[in-house]
Amino acid sequence: MSDVRLAVLGAGAVGSSVADLAGEYGHDVVALADSSTAAVDPDGVDTTAALSQKADGAGLGSATPEDALATDYDVLVEATPTTLGDAQPGFGHLATALERDRHVVLANKGPVAERYADVRELEVDSAGTVLFEATVGGAIPILSTVSDLGASRVDAVRGVLNGTANFVLSRMAAESVAYEHVLAEAQDLGVAEADPSFDVEGTDAALKCVILANRLVEADAADVDDLRERTTSLEAAEVEGIRGLPADALELAAEDGRTVRLVGEATRDAVRVGPRLVPEHGTLAVSGTRNIVEIESTHAGQLAISGRGAGGDATASAVLSDVGRLS
């Protein structure tokens, strides 16, 4: 499938990177939308011009987001912000695409973290397929590796899945400075948001682990109803963040050759996220904003994969790999 026509919803870091890079992968962006404006062109949107116009405050183009959703595309890239609960408007965008028998690639975690069975139920009646590698671990090919191994032969996935929290913990350990100080530094560097709750309280890592747990239980589900009973949720997860972690916790760990990482774990039975003691030079002790996952599988043993867990281009790369897999 070369010359795939993409409709990209969301023009933040990921959506705009997808729009920027699509041409290099041989694809055409026929629509690019943010929450209020859109550029639509069946012959290919001039994404550079549209994004530059948006940066100037004039919006992406004269079309509306509804026009973008209604245009003729092969794959819908859903890269609007993750929302919880009913996961709207992302879920609605996905539903519209599947009803039109189009493929969907998600960067937005909401639909698969909060409404996994609903997504699969719509997919059953559609010629379209939903892929969502970019929702877990940025550039790291976690879900495709789980699929290649066979999800039924994967017992657990664990790892460091939030770069902001990992940056804070790495810096606290390296510099022996207080949480608040490092957090302010991370905010100055753009590594942490003004409201860092989603990252430092473990919610972001937990959503990723919920998606992974749902992917594992799906392998054993007889049908969509059975899947609905087996899926888990953020509410059911045990989540503890790193907010206010005392600096002496890291010093005590270091005396023992260990350090602290915010580790998430997904199995068929549980999702747990929390600060854990790990060997200072062990696999899970990645530094800075890097992420890592360990995949435990029956015949392949343990695979560990590390890489960029966030960032526009890294996450766009995962989106575009999914687009490639749909060929």
Next chain:
Amino acid sequence: MSDVRLAVLGAGAVGSSVADLAGEYGHDVVALADSSTAAVDPDGVDTTAALSQKADGAGLGSATPEDALATDYDVLVEATPTTLGDAQPGFGHLATALERDRHVVLANKGPVAERYADVRELEVDSAGTVLFEATVGGAIPILSTVSDLGASRVDAVRGVLNGTANFVLSRMAAESVAYEHVLAEAQDLGVAEADPSFDVEGTDAALKCVILANRLVEADAADVDDLRERTTSLEAAEVEGIRGLPADALELAAEDGRTVRLVGEATRDAVRVGPRLVPEHGTLAVSGTRNIVEIESTHAGQLAISGRGAGGDATASAVLSDVGRLS
């Protein structure tokens, strides 16, 4: 593609593991052959019985390897020993399958290390596809990750690709003992072969890097003739092994916070394998028989993947993932 019919050529560690595990993946083994005997059954070979009969010295069955190759299958699994030069008989098995428009999954490195362009030339005229994840890094999904990223966007792949050499180096560093002593221990444990040349002289790692380099240059090749000009070979690789490495080289490295690993690197321009100084706690300093690769790509940045680089089940897992990808 469920109920795929597999013809498995080769009944060593990998071939017999593929035969053992195929049923669990929903596939039927319709033929299983070693170099002189075979079991063939269109309704599915009793692989446990055939392998047990072989262990008793009575051969796999009453059929011949030619019968196995002539039976009706969907995917040929080529797991006979790697041979250099003309890569026979593996290459001939592959050619026969492609001429019959059948898929081929290689565990045998010979055809893609020594005759990459010949393999692709036959593939062009066939409805069959050739996959070879198991030829590089055992259970580690290296080639599929390169494909998902887009091989044209991968600049280099480097890593520790021989578990035997890595076991020897890890033990030498941990115990400060001489090369010959550790090698003898590795032979006792079955980690090194009686003739360890292939592993400790770097040939095995170099063949894997040649396959990777060929995969990278292929992304830029206009056609098979162009590919033939660009492919590289073991003869063109710079290869240095670890045989006779003095124990004090490891001690000197350790004083400086470093250690020695047999590192292979594949780019579009060169293949190099040799003992390298790496940070003692760095990504490449995996222990024991574990392998690791770092994949450098344009938009996804650096991905590192570690896992079991050898062993029957681990390598069979890569073979069966390839079979799954052919669906």
